[in-house]
Every structure is written in structure tokens, then in C-alpha cells.
Amino acid sequence: MTKRAAVIYNPARVDLARVERTVAKWEAREGWEKSLWLPTALETPTSDVVGDALGTKVDLVVAAGGDGTVSEVASALRQSGVPLGILPCGTANLLARNLHLPLTNLGAAARIAFTGVDRPVDVGVLSYRLADGTTSVRPYFVMAGFGIDADMVEGTDVLAKKRFGWLAYVSPIVRSAYRTSRASVTWSLDGGTPVSARLHTLIVGNCSTITAGIHLLPGAEIDDGLLDVLAVRSLIGRDRRRFVNWIAPYQGPIPTTVPPTDADGGDTFRYRTAKTVTMTLHDPATFQADGDLIGSVEWAEFSLDPLAVTVKVA
Numbered sequence: 001m002t003k004r005a006a007v008i009y010n011p012a013r014v015d016l017a018r019v020e021r022t023v024a025k026w027e028a029r030e031g032w033e034k035s036l037w038l039p040t041a042l043e044t045p046t047s048d049v050v051g052d053a054l055g056t057k058v059d060l061v062v063a064a065g066g067d068g069t070v071s072e073v074a075s076a077l078r079q080s081g082v083p084l085g086i087l088p089c090g091t092a093n094l095l096a097r098n099l100h101l102p103l104t105n106l107g108a109a110a111r112i113a114f115t116g117v118d119r120p121v122d123v124g125v126l127s128y129r130l131a132d133g134t135t136s137v138r139p140y141f142v143m144a145g146f147g148i149d150a151d152m153v154e155g156t157d158v159l160a161k162k163r164f165g166w167l168a169y170v171s172p173i174v175r176s177a178y179r180t181s182r183a184s185v186t187w188s189l190d191g192g193t194p195v196s197a198r199l200h201t202l203i204v205g206n207c208s209t210i211t212a213g214i215h216l217l218p219g220a221e222i223d224d225g226l227l228d229v230l231a232v233r234s235l236i237g238r239d240r241r242r243f244v245n246w247i248a249p250y251q252g253p254i255p256t257t258v259p260p261t262d263a264d265g266g267d268t269f270r271y272r273t274a275k276t277v278t279m280t281l282h283d284p285a286t287f288q289a290d291g292d293l294i295g296s297v298e299w300a301e302f303s304l305d306p307l308a309v310t311v312k313v314a
Helices: 016-029 046-055 067-076 094-098 106-115 148-155 158-177 238-250
Strands: 005-009 036-039 060-065 084-088 117-130 135-140 143-146 183-189 195-199 201-205 227-232 269-274 277-289 292-313
Touching: 005 016, 005 046, 005 067, 005 084, 016 106, 036 046, 046 060, 046 067, 060 067, 060 106, 067 084, 067 094, 067 135, 067 292, 084 094, 084 106, 106 292, 117 201, 117 277, 135 143, 135 292, 143 148, 143 292, 148 158, 148 201, 148 277, 148 292, 183 201, 183 227, 195 227, 227 292, 238 269
Parallel strands: 005 036, 005 060, 060 084, 084 292
Antiparallel strands: 117 135, 117 292, 143 201, 143 277, 183 195, 183 277, 201 227, 227 269, 277 292
């Protein structure tokens, strides 16, 4: 039986004519039917768009867009059994980057989408309560939390991203690094003894790499069944030096070692792994997940849905 794909694309982020030509080339070369094309829209949940695609019994769902579109499409494919192909069309393209997919060669990315191998990956699940009492659940794939990553998302101008690419993130990162305010947090791993601290940043990740290829969570793997947790007291003075001295050896094309799970920067930072992370924020903090702002959070729990989504990789 001839296979068919659905391409879900963000019309604000993609050159549709170029993407259509590229997809048409590979679907024809591999003997697939013409793909179903579905745009995302602000007024329609992406999960509904994915549901429409799955309702037509497609064999592959391809996400074309930035991190937000890719994350939303991938989340909606949880436990569906239908693989995901990724055509990175954003600024950071973090999931594609962490899966070592082509970031600037659309043809190569399309080839992998139609001919690549299946790789099951874990899905992070963020359950949270906002300061106004609203509760929700947000699946994610790369990283979530508060501090430098949320400051970066909140402080980056959309027009600057279009004009300067990832360089637009530099200014908000620098501002965050010099921020002296910290959140009072009580947090625990896997239901263990709670730890209280005042923190500049707390990140719970499923992947290692962020914008500009920085390995922020050097030991993180997207299919190891574990969350990687980084808690940083501050990025001022001695704290910055201790943190940079810890993370610097892991920067490069391929880290030769990974940090031990009991790595501890004293009061400066903690790096741990866990299957669940629960926290109460006595000072609500702005959270982000996969580049989307969540809001001001007062309670959160991070967990995993192991190997819940299959992605096409090289």
C-alpha cells in the first residue's frame, strides 16, 4: 500500500513554496502519495491539527517550523505510533539540533524525514500551578524551568530573531547573568528529602544542548529515561567562575566525558538526574518550556513519558 505523509507547517515561519518543492521531490522519489498539507493557526490548537492528520491514517507526520511548532506537533503524537519528521525552520531549532538533524539544509532534512530510521524518544511532562491558581500540563522535549533560559525567551525580541538569528539571544542572556534577584524554592527528586534554596536558575531537561551549541546539561540523553536537573545559585562573581569552570570541559563537538550525577558546586550549583522533580516556589517565577513562556509559576512537577514519540533521524 502506498504511504502518505501529513505536513503540518507554521505559515509565519516557513517558505511554503520551497518546502512544498522539497517535500514533493522526496515523496515522489520514495513512491509516496502527495502529502496532506495542514497549516497551524493561533485560533486552533496544534493538537487538533495533528488529530485531523491522524484521522486520515497517515504514515508520517512532518513538522515544518520553529521550536514551538515542532514541540507542539511532537507532543500531540505521544503514544500514537506514527513517526515524526522534522523540517527545522526556526531560529534555535533545539530538538533538531539535539537529534543531530540538518539545520540549514532543507533537502537533507526532508530526506531523513522520508527515509530515516525510527528513534523513540522520551517526553518531559511539566505539570504546574500558576500564581493565579490556574493549573495545566505541558509536554516538552528539550528543557523547561526558570532563570536564564526563561529570561532568554522572555527578553528576546521577535524582530531581532528574524534579523540576527541566534545572536538575538545574547543580550537577554547577559542581562540574566548579571541579575541578582533569586527565587526561594523547595524542591525534591524522586520523592526524596526536600531541599530549600534561593536560586537564580533551575532547569529540568531532556536534552543537553541549547542555542549556539552550548552543552548546558552535558550528560542529558533524550532516550535514557531520566531528567537532568541543574540548579544554580547565582551567576555573579565567584559563583559564575565556579559554574563556568564546571561546565567548560563539556563544551565541544562531542563531550568526551559526562559529569557524575553527584556533581556538586557546593552552594553555587547542583547537577542531578531523576525521574520526577517536584518544587514549590515561595517566590513565583516565570517558567518556559521548549521556548514558550508558561507564566508565573508557584508549584511544578516534572516527570517523563518514556519513549513516547518516534522521530525520524539519520
